[in-house]
Amino acid sequence: MQDLVVLVADKNMQFALQGALGRPQSLGIRPLTWEIRPHMGRDGGVRTSGADVLACDAGRFSHALMLLDFHGCGHEERETSLTLEEKLDDQLQLVWGARAKSIVIAPEVDIWLWGTDSALHEALHWSAEESIRDWLRHRGFKFDAAGKPLQPKEAMEAVCRAQKRPRSSAIYERITRRVSLQHCTDQTFQRLRAQLLGWFAP
Structure with missing residues (x-):
């Protein structure tokens, strides 16, 4: 069983996360086995069907992450990024329990x-x-x-x-692969790092 599967909204997010996960010491975690997959439906697709997509992997990976940009997800006018993240966490927990987490990046991954x-x-x-x-x-x-x-x-x-x-x-x-991961001030990245540390402490 691999450590982590990550569903992301696009290749930009995939490559950004590859750079970060390739530096486990900078994240404060142990080295991982991981797989990152872009969703064909981009941010809106992750929001509407991401939990169902990841449900198929619950037996193959010990943990799962689901990432999307708040800007462009189709719900910017209806709720905050945090309330959307809470709803997506509830969807993930139906299958994964505490082994999965969503991260809704506000406004978008470029902030990282x-x-x-x-x-x-x-x-x-x-x-x-x-x-x-x-x-x-x-x-x-x-x-x-x-x-x-x-x-x-x-x-x-x-x-x-x-x-x-x-x-x-x-x-x-x-x-x-170059920026400081420990001193990043973005709250969504801090939540991501804290979650990874909780799952994969050295």
Whole structure:
């Protein structure tokens, strides 16, 4: 039996998680055997049928995670990301019990990419004299108190355009292999890390 199956909304999320799970020491967990699968229906598909999809794996994996972006899932106007996460947890627990958890990322997985400037500069081969964040501020992007752009996906797209490189899934993995996982301030990533630590402590 493998340790973990993860159902994600798209390849960007898959590659971001691959980069993180490939660094178990940085997450504070033991090395894992894991499998990550993108859902064909993206965020809305994970929301509506993800628990049913994962139910088929309850005998093959000891634990399961289900990840989706809140932005684009189809329920942004109806409830908060946390209330949706609670509903999805209830669905998972019907089959998995305490062995499964959902993570609804608000607003979207791109928020996990915004670690230190040095890690971003290295991963993105940033060559401008000013930092990535200063470059974005000069172009009208706003940041929260933790230094995360309020529009993380659009900010990353702007940086990739400036570098004349596509915003590919490989960039997500390259960044999550470099940014600090222990000091990430994003609450959804903190919940993910806490859950993994609870299941897979060294």
